[in-house]
Structure formats: C-alpha cells, structure tokens
Amino acid sequence: MIVVMEQGCSQEQIEQITAHIEGKPGLSAHLSSGTERTIIGVIGPASPDFRNELEQMPGVNEVVPISKPYKLAGRDMHPDDTIIKVGDVSIGGDEVVVIAGPCSIETEEQLMSTAVAVKNSGARILRGGAFKPRSSPYAFRGLGVEGLKLLSKAGKETGLPVCTEVMTSEDVDVVAEYSDIVQIGARNVQNFMLLDTVGKLKQPILLKRGFATTYEEWLLSAEYIMAGGNPNVILCERGIRTFETYTRNILDVAAVPSIKRLSHLPIIADPSHGTGRWHLVPTMALSSVAAGAHGLIIEVHPNPDRALSDGPQSLTFENFDKMMHGVRAVANAVGTHVASATS
Amino acid sequence: MIVVMEQGCSQEQIEQITAHIEGKPGLSAHLSSGTERTIIGVIGPASPDFRNELEQMPGVNEVVPISKPYKLAGRDMHPDDTIIKVGDVSIGGDEVVVIAGPCSIETEEQLMSTAVAVKNSGARILRGGAFKPRSSPYAFRGLGVEGLKLLSKAGKETGLPVCTEVMTSEDVDVVAEYSDIVQIGARNVQNFMLLDTVGKLKQPILLKRGFATTYEEWLLSAEYIMAGGNPNVILCERGIRTFETYTRNILDVAAVPSIKRLSHLPIIADPSHGTGRWHLVPTMALSSVAAGAHGLIIEVHPNPDRALSDGPQSLTFENFDKMMHGVRAVANAVGTHVASATS
Amino acid sequence: MIVVMEQGCSQEQIEQITAHIEGKPGLSAHLSSGTERTIIGVIGPASPDFRNELEQMPGVNEVVPISKPYKLAGRDMHPDDTIIKVGDVSIGGDEVVVIAGPCSIETEEQLMSTAVAVKNSGARILRGGAFKPRSSPYAFRGLGVEGLKLLSKAGKETGLPVCTEVMTSEDVDVVAEYSDIVQIGARNVQNFMLLDTVGKLKQPILLKRGFATTYEEWLLSAEYIMAGGNPNVILCERGIRTFETYTRNILDVAAVPSIKRLSHLPIIADPSHGTGRWHLVPTMALSSVAAGAHGLIIEVHPNPDRALSDGPQSLTFENFDKMMHGVRAVANAVGTHVASATS
C-alpha cells in the first residue's frame, strides 16, 4: 500500500511513519518526494488492519491499497479458470449451465412437473427454495426440511443435481445432506459465520452478490469460504439496488466480464431476481450469455400467478422453453453452448 | 391495495380479477373506472403474497399497496412513543442516551480505561465488540466469549449497562448472558433467522439499518423481532451506501424524523460508522441530536491509531469529552437533555 | 391519480378533497372506503401540478399517479415502433446500427483514418466530439467549430452521416448546420432550455440518459423535444452511477427492453461510457445487442493511449473490427442484423 502524506507535513511525521512501517516484521518503507506531496510505499505483506493504523497517524492524508485483499479468489495467483464439477455437469467452462426451478417448493406435484419441464427444455440443475428469506415475517417462508426431501427426490427422479439455499449455520448440515449445491442468498453475502460454516462443506457453494455489495467485498466473501477449506465457489450476479424503481434491481451484466478478469471462479447470472419482471427475464438471460456468463439461474413455475413467492418474476414452462431456444442461439454466437432440449 | 388495470384490458379480465379477490375469505373488490384506466380496490386484510398473485394476472398493469406492511412496528396502531428501560436508563424519551466504547474489545485495560472515560464524560451505556463482522477473513474478528466476559465485568465495575453485537443464532444465548442490550449489525439486518432468535430474548435489541435497507424493510425487520415476542427494539441509523466515496457511508440524518413519523420505536444515530472519519463524528453527532435522535452510539478508543479495527473513525477520550459538551448544548437547544459529565 | 387518505382522517377532510377535485374543469372524484383507509380516485386529465396541490391538503397521506406523464414518447398512444431515417440508414428497425468514431475530434488525419476504419468494419454513422463536456475546466474541451467542419468533411468523404454533441442553445444552429444527428449528452438530459431548442430542429436527436435519471424522467426529457415539434428522438443508455467503482458506470442493459416496453422510440447502447474500460466494451456491446438494442455507439481511436479524452475506454481499429464480428453473430442469433464489413 501507499501512504500519501498531507501537504506541509513535518519531516518528523514522515520519519514516524517510516519507523512505524519498518517496526513491523517483513515490511519496509520506500520514500518518494513529489513537488506537492511525499508518498511512502509499504513493501511487504501488510495486514488489512495495518492500513487503519497508518491512516490514523499524524500527517497522513490517505492510504491507498495496491494489492488485492483477496488471495485465493483472485486471478493474480491462480491464472486459470476454475471448473467445478457437480455430478456430470461442469460449471466454469464452455457450457452455459442453466439452473432452473421454482422460487419456493410448494408441493410435490408443482416441483416434479417443473423439474421435468425444465429438464426437457435443457436445464442441467434443479433449483427450489425450502428455506425462504422474506422481508415480511407474515409471508410464506418455505416448507423447510420437508421441502428439502421433495427437492432431493425430484433430483433423483429426473437425474438432475439440485441446488437450494441455506439461511443459518444451524441448517447447514441438513441442507448439505439433501443438496448438491448449497446457495448463500444475497442478504447473507456478509453473514460471515454462515460463510465460515459452508467453508467446511464438500459441496460447491453458489454465492449470490448482495444488492449493495462491491466486487471486492463479494470476492472477499468468497475468500471466507475458500479460506475455510472449500475451493468450489460459484458466483452469481443477481442485480443491485439503485434509484430506478421500474425494475426490482439493476442486473449488473458487466459484473460478468469484470469478475472474470478479477477472479478465476465461475460466474453465472440471475435475471429473475435481477429484474423482478418475468417479461424482462428472457431478454436479460440472452444478454448475460452474450456477456460470457458461465450459467443462468431462472425461476420457473407451472402457474406463476398462483406462486407463493416471486410470481411476477417466474416464467411459465412455455416461456422458459422459448427462452432456452434464444439462449442456445446466443451461446453458439459467442462460442459457448447450452445442453439440448430433450423433449 | 389497489389493482391498476392495463389500458384496453378486457371486461373479462376485470371480472377475473374481481372474482379472484372475492374468492379470498375476508376480501372484497371495489371497482372504479377512469377515463383512461380501470382500478380495482382490494378491501380487507390481504397477505403480502396476494399482491404477487394479482400482479401476475392478465390485464393487470400494477398493484399499489396502501396499508403499511408492518403492524407492530408502525405508529398507526401504536400512536405513543415506546420508551425502553435498560437498568436505570430510559431510551425513547427526552434524554439523549449516549452509548460509547471501543469498536473491538482488545484488552481489559483498553476496555476499562475507555469505560471509565466515557462514563465520566456522560455516556450512559458501554459498547464493545466481541464478535466482529469483517469484510476480510484475514482481519481481526474479535475476542469472542473472552471479550464478552471483559465487557460484562467493565459494565459491573462502572455501573453502565452494556451493549454488544451478536452475529449468529448459535451465539445468541451466550451474548444474552453477558449483555444488557443485544445488537444486530447492519450486515445482518435481513438475517431473518437471527431476527427470529433474538425475538425470543428479554433484552432490548439494537437493530442497525443495513447500508442499502429502505425504511420499510428496516421496520419489517423490527417486525420480525416483535412478532417473535420481543417488543423492545431500538433502531439505529448508521449510514447508507451511495456513489460518494469521501465518506465511508452517507449518514441519513433524515431517517431520524422519518422513522419517528412511521414508527413508535426509539431511534438513535451512529455517526462513527455513518462517516468513517473521526473528524466528522462530533459534527454529525450534533447534527443527529438536532434532528431529534433518542441517542447516539460512538466509537471511542484510548489510542485510535493502534486500534485493531475502525481506528480511523474512533475518537480519543479528549475528543469524545469535547463532543459531549457540544451534544449537551444542542440537546438543550432542541428541548432534550444529556447526562452530566461526572469528572 | 389516486388520493390515499390518512387513517382516521375526518369526514370533512374527505369532503374538502372531493370538492377541490370537482372544482377543476374536466375532473371528477370517485370515493372508495376500505377497512383501514379511504381512497379517492381523480377521474380526468389532471395536470402534474395538481398532484402537488392534493398532496398538501389536510388528511392526505399520499397521492399515487396512475397515468404515465409522457404522452408523445409513451407507447400507450403510439403502439408501433418509430423508425428514424438518417440518410439511407434506418434506426429503430431490424438493423443494429453502429455509430463509431473518436471521443474528441483532434486532427483531420486522426478523424479521417478512424472514419475509414470504422466504415470498413461495418459502422453506419460517424461520431466525433467538437464540444466536449469535461469535469475539469483545465481539460481539453474540443476543437469547436473547426472540429464540426472536419467532421462534416469526413462524413462527406466516407458517405457516413455524422453525429456530434451540442452543449448549449447558442451552438445549436452551428451544430445543426454540420451534423446529421445532434446529440444531447448525459449531463444535459435535464437542461430543459437546450431540449426546447433542439425540439425546433429537423435533425434526429440522440438523447443520452443522465447518470442518475429514471426512465420516467428520461422519457419526459424526450417529451420536451417532441412537444417542441421534433418527433425524431433516439434514446441512448450510457450507464448509471452506483456504489461500485470498478467500472466508471453500470450499463443498465435492462433499460433496453424496459424502454422498448414503455416507449416507441429507438434505443441504443453506449458501452464505452457505460463501462469506462476498453476491455469491457466488446463484451457489453454483444450483451446490449442480445438485449435488443437498435444500435450501438462506440468510441474508436487510432492510438487510444494518445487520445486527448476518454483514452481508457476507446477501442483500437483492430479491436473494433473484432468486436463487429461478434456483434454480427449475436445480432443474427436474435433475429436482427448488422451491416457487412467492406474491407
């Protein structure tokens, strides 16, 4: 990192900073005097807290970090793309992997019919929520373990790996028992205890971006999981919160190529939450694939206007199938590919 | 809520909506035809999910909620201010209650010297972090239970009630054992499982606003705690995230009078996190008190440039004392008051 | 619009509102009483200012507008897409029209070489800035009229229509003299006097979205131009400002399908300003075309690291040509097309 001194700071202050840096094992200071300001480079592996210390010292104007704070998630030390295997599906390579299913698991019939439909249209992984984060305590919060069992059963019957969200450390074991990919939702992206806990799992983790999370914070949350021992993190862009109210969020499509530059981890897009409006979902799915997303996660429901949650952003089977044709064409245009429809 | 139909929707669609509403127990529909559009009022207690259902139906342009979704936290049903007692301190009335202490508990000496200093300057409650949320897994994450014990001891020795953060449901019992107020941090404002768990405590809960949380979402998070059985929620504005990077966050001072209008719960301000720069803290503390805040929470450290976390936003004992003089004067000017300094 | 009364408002207040509405020529009131609140519908063409009046009256909780405030720009009254002709180029139909050229016009050679290169790669319109908005008064602000002459000459020699920005009403005539499309930049999207002035031109207007402009405000700015007499407005999404700092802006790709739903006007995307990083431009161009953009506007420079403005977001000739191959493939995949390369 670089310490930028105030204009007119004293020679003594400069020496204090220099001494403070060199007092830390493994660090050295490198002085550089400009016409307007003095800057001091910190050479060596400084801890994140050391920046705070320096910023507080007299004569310091600001401290500019240079190295990226995420080491395991960053591309600097790991130049090759990470490819994550789930059953016979590979995420992070040339296949655009489509994960689809209902927002909430409601009944066996609802889930099974959706699983069969999305599989027939080319989805490779089944999603479904058993534990649902809801803004209001009075809204439907999911079937819990009963939902997990239905999901696991539907996965086995269709041969699709399954993905579902966990909301608290206490549920991690039971969610892990029934699912192939464990999802951390947007509201828990900085629930650090939960990140620690899923860092001990063997399953890949689908880590959604929070709606006000920077790329750096997001990759640091991935770093928590990786530092805990689980290297298989799939990042998922799901829209950020802005002043615009027409869409529920703004899907930050540029996160796809940006994260690919900063990190070796796979990144997929969630146009369902990213827009909150079903009629925008297919277009934004195409857009994400054109931007190079390694996958998509899409909410599908047999009867969206009867859905217990997120109805307005769910696709019907027919609309999902139509979307998949478009996704396939765009993937081909950019040199990737999508599984064939089997129906 | 009100259903606004598309221009040119069919008579049949209007009838479908009307029938759908009247098919729900306790609800009735009220039709109103404008020159451009038809609107249908939903009369009766509709569930949050019912809005989703309606929004998805053919012919519907949008659904506009009218009633507030929070019932227990809202002022509509509870017009009088809630005053929360902690020991002999009352939060929510005419006294501006100052909570102060270090960001992280580091050593007994650091904590005790801070506790004595802030008490002498007029603080009524001691804060200190034992479990620390940190963006990076490599940063100092707090002393844990050992920190809780130090905090409890410092509270007893000074006679100050103590306040500390809990980050996961598993720690709720131990945190509750050692603290008088349990804090939910900004990153956990929508950690609904944790909200459920602290809803079962007897202690008051200090609920920080998340950095991208709307007033409505924030009050719904309070509603979680209240619906769980704990009516004693203290709200804390701590800054929101915007495009401006000079300050760490933008302290939304207008949240104070706005929340007082929407809710009967006490609301305090956190200028330390709200600015991230110690030299702005005193000014924004005064500003918050002038806006009617029921209290302040302030980070104080014996030696901020050696702090293991949040040094750049911590006040020295001397600056805290100076701030308290200003706070006292402004409180008097707006008809509230602050405890006297005892040193 | 709909007037939502406070809970517990008096019968007299309701009658005052009703009388106030019915006192306006052409308006009538329609009363609807719920279990919790009374709402009053305003039937007829209310002015935007009338909403303000009502919101201020005693007993009123809020006023919810129902009709869209833009009439000429909106799709409600004009269901078919508008196609705008510029020379032999049509914007708004199935061709994805690529506008390309340097951010600033610097020299005849720089401009001519760029014009020839982008034409050969398939661009249909030449862009180039003669009047440049710059945050700092000390930055290069463009060649002015001399630049306009060079642009016009380059357009004639290559046969490409030309597009350039106007920043003030006083320059509208001279800019109109030399250009085929007149651009209003992001910072002037609510410079209403300038909008009025270009409303009198015959040329199409390229209206960029401001970096904190809602869809509604943007369409109202188009409405200014259209109400002034110029129906030919091309909208251009160029990124919005958020908390994320890695990219210069967040390109709101969902604006493309959203605006197509709200308005009949053509909409194009500007991935150069939308990202501020040249290496993200091709990807986001593809993404925008997959989302259905009617065109792209791209900054190209013979030697970006010598550019007098916006170098970091400009493409070299080679990268632009490569991008055009990708754009062509994606356009074909979504049922649109891009002009052939001629070199």
Place this chain on the structure above:
Amino acid sequence: MIVVMEQGCSQEQIEQITAHIEGKPGLSAHLSSGTERTIIGVIGPASPDFRNELEQMPGVNEVVPISKPYKLAGRDMHPDDTIIKVGDVSIGGDEVVVIAGPCSIETEEQLMSTAVAVKNSGARILRGGAFKPRSSPYAFRGLGVEGLKLLSKAGKETGLPVCTEVMTSEDVDVVAEYSDIVQIGARNVQNFMLLDTVGKLKQPILLKRGFATTYEEWLLSAEYIMAGGNPNVILCERGIRTFETYTRNILDVAAVPSIKRLSHLPIIADPSHGTGRWHLVPTMALSSVAAGAHGLIIEVHPNPDRALSDGPQSLTFENFDKMMHGVRAVANAVGTHVASATS
C-alpha cells in the same frame, strides 16, 4: 499521480512508461519496486488528460491521482474561509444566513406577502424562481422576466437582497440585471457552458450540488466559475438520489463539514429539496445548522396547497417562523447566530 503496474509486467513496459513521463516537459518519473508490484510516481504538474494516456499504456494496472484536481476551490492553496458580501449580509462567517421565499414567483401579492413574512421572522435574503426547471414540459415553468421584475421590486421594498435561478447562458444577463445572487440549479451543475458564462459575472453564484454529483465534481464545477474570473461561489447541498423513496432525496448533511475541510468556500443547506416533505424541513434545517452550515435556503409559501410548484415541501409563514426559533437556538448552541426576528 502514481502509476501502479500489473503484476508480471515486463521491464520494457516499465521503461516505456518512464520514458513517456519524462518526455513531457516538467515531469519526472520515480520508480519503486514492491514485492508484488512496481509503482512509478509522476513528479510535477500533470494534466488531467495525461492520466488517461498512462492508464491506456501496456503493463499499467491503474493510475492513482494524488493531488486534488481543483486548485482555486480547494483549501490547500487557500487556507482561510472565504466570506462573501451581498449588500450588508456576509455569507461564510459566524452568521447563519437564511434565504427564504417561494419556489416559484406567482403573483406580486404572493411574493410580497412572503417577503415581508420571512423578513419579519429573520430571513436575510429573498429567494423566488422566475425560470423553473420542471421534469415535465407540461408543468408550470415560471413567469420569466416578469417574475424577475417582481422579485427585484420585492427586494427593494423589503431591503432584502434577492436570489434567483438562471437556466441558460442566454438569460444570464437579464437574470444578473435583476438579482443579487445568481443560482445554478442541481440539474445544471455540470452545464459547463453556463458555468463559464456566470464566471464572468460580478454577482456571487449559488451553486447547488447535483443529485448524483461527487464532492470532487462539485468543487470542479465551482472551479469552472472561479477560473472564469468570479471567486464568489456559495455551495449548496440539496440532497442526493438513492434507493430510498420515502424522502424525495437524502440530504447529505455530512457534506457540510466535509466540504468545509476540502474547500474555503461557504456552504449552505437546502432542506426543502433535500427532503421534499414540508414536515421534515424544520428538523433538517436544525440538523444542518448543528453541522455547521453557513446558511439555509427554505421554500415558504402563503398557501402551500395552492402552490404552482413544490407545494409539498413549502412551509407556511407560521411554520417558518417556528422553525426560525429553533434554528436560532441551535445556532447559539454551536457558536453561530441567526438574525433576530423583527416582528
């Protein structure tokens, strides 16, 4: 500024950068090699465009500016506060100067009665809009020159200096003829041509912050005016746009102490636009004064529910008078003062 090189950049790239810097007259390069990266300091007065050049060169990761880009507006070169005289009023010192009046000038009677009322309550300057920026072309846009004449007359009759907005360079002369302070509105904060034009005036300029303008951009806009020859710029915080919709904007109260640190120019607050809700205006006025604002600008109307613009945020005479009592008390508490009421 500092050039941070990519990890693994070549020695040749480092030499190219160094040579490029040293090839510019007055600049020299200063090399510093860390364990992970090489950084190159640029010593000397580099132009804003030179940063762009460097960022584009091969091997460069990022370029970090160190010096502030505003020289005339910044405090570095001008440590003492600027105090601006308007008639016998001084802005920028210990008096909190209150500017008040209607949003729009509507009639002579409306304006005169307001002028008298606000003067009696302690306002020192009269505001009133003759040219009104409105999102919709169909809203009331002000009385124009007729309004200016009424304003000037009201100022003379009450002895109050007057302040009004100019929206386009063409109107600068006529606005300057009739007013003592010329206001640039939020939407024109980066209308650089208009900034250039008012830079030639003798009158002080009231420069509002745009709703998505950073402190740096805002001070650069002040720099435009100052570089044009007019050193008398009064900054006005009026709220920024965020995700929260309860208030029209978020009044960034921390802008007051932040700008006072960065700049020597006076800074005032506009709680009327900053909240958009009249019932929040008095509280946020107090809050701004507690934060050290040099003044306030407040919308007052004899009959807010009949106002032709901004009614919901205007105070009645009575509420304004009540607010002034509170403002006076808070000012005294923080060591400033407000003019006495004369009625």
